[in-house]
Amino acid sequence: MLKHKFLTTSIALLSIGMLSAQEQEQEKSLYIKGNALLAPIGVINIGLEKQLTSKITMQGDVLASPWKSFAGHELQYYSLSLEGRYYFNEAFKHWYVGANIGVASFVLQKWNYWKDVPYINDRNEVFLKSNLYQKGVSFMIGVTGGYQFKVSDRWNVDVYATVGSSSDFYKGYDRTTGQRYDVAQKYNKSGEILPYRGGVMISYKLK
Numbered sequence: 001m002l003k004h005k006f007l008t009t010s011i012a013l014l015s016i017g018m019l020s021a022q023e024q025e026q027e028k029s030l031y032i033k034g035n036a037l038l039a040p041i042g043v044i045n046i047g048l049e050k051q052l053t054s055k056i057t058m059q060g061d062v063l064a065s066p067w068k069s070f071a072g073h074e075l076q077y078y079s080l081s082l083e084g085r086y087y088f089n090e091a092f093k094h095w096y097v098g099a100n101i102g103v104a105s106f107v108l109q110k111w112n113y114w115k116d117v118p119y120i121n122d123r124n125e126v127f128l129k130s131n132l133y134q135k136g137v138s139f140m141i142g143v144t145g146g147y148q149f150k151v152s153d154r155w156n157v158d159v160y161a162t163v164g165s166s167s168d169f170y171k172g173y174d175r176t177t178g179q180r181y182d183v184a185q186k187y188n189k190s191g192e193i194l195p196y197r198g199g200v201m202i203s204y205k206l207k
Contacts, residue, residue: 028052029092030206033061033158037199042067045199047081049158051091059083059098068107073114074133074175079104081197083144083162092156092203098144100162100197106170109133122183127174132181136170136188140196154205162197 028051035045047061060082067075081102088095109132113119119129142164150156168190172182182188 027207031092031156031203032206033156033201033203035063035199036202038063041070045201047201049085049092049203054090055087057085057087057091059085063104073109074107075109076107077104078106079138081140085144085146087148092148092150094149095147096145098146098160098162100140100142100144100164102138102140102142102196104138104140105136106138107133107135119181121181125181127181131175132172133175134170134172136168138169139167141165142196144197148203156203156205158201158203160198160201161195163193163195165191165193166196167191 030051031049033047033049035043038045043063043065045061045063047059049057049059051057060080063077063079063081065075065077069075079102081100083098083100085096085098087093113129113132116128116130119127119132121127142162144160144162146158146160148156148158169187170190171180171184171187173179174181
């Protein structure tokens with residue numbers, strides 16, 4: 001009887017161990033992806049998404065907008081982003097949420113500086129607002145929501161958006177003279193809650 005129980009227990013433990021080993025040895029998918037929404041305007045956004053478990057993935061991506069001038073406005077923007085994702089169904093399938101962190105370097109003109117109106121700083125210096133632009137860095141943390149679906153054995157479409165906090169450190173310049181229009185000795189600082197990532201990623205399964 002004791003021998004029978006020992007044999008049964010051994011077989012059960014061995015089966016559990018084999019199942020665990022098989023799960024660990026299961027191939028974890030890897031996708032390379034590009035943002036189809038930004039590509040038509042010459043903004044490059046590519047990434048890699050790696051499966052960690054049956055429902056969790058990790059994605060890293062880079063974005064490069066090399067425009068010294070786009071529609072008359074500075075738009076040089078370079079960012080790195082890292083994101084953990086949890087899929088409610090299974091990895092790379094349907095709805096997910098994610099936690100995102102990112103860092104960016106920029107030379108751009110904020111949208112609220114596009115009008116040809118006077119800008120007066122704290123030293124009573126007068127500038128034309130549409131001639132002003134900003135140069136600096138951003139640190140971002142946010143929450144992502146998205147939906148990914150399969151279109152073939154190797155191709156997926158990933159629709160997503162990220163909203164979060166952006167902490168910016170920048171200097172402001174006049175385009176015509178190169179003079180700083182702001183009065184800060186070093187950097188201006190600002191913090192905003194805003195959408196800072198998004199698009200439609202076309203994904204290809206590498207393995």
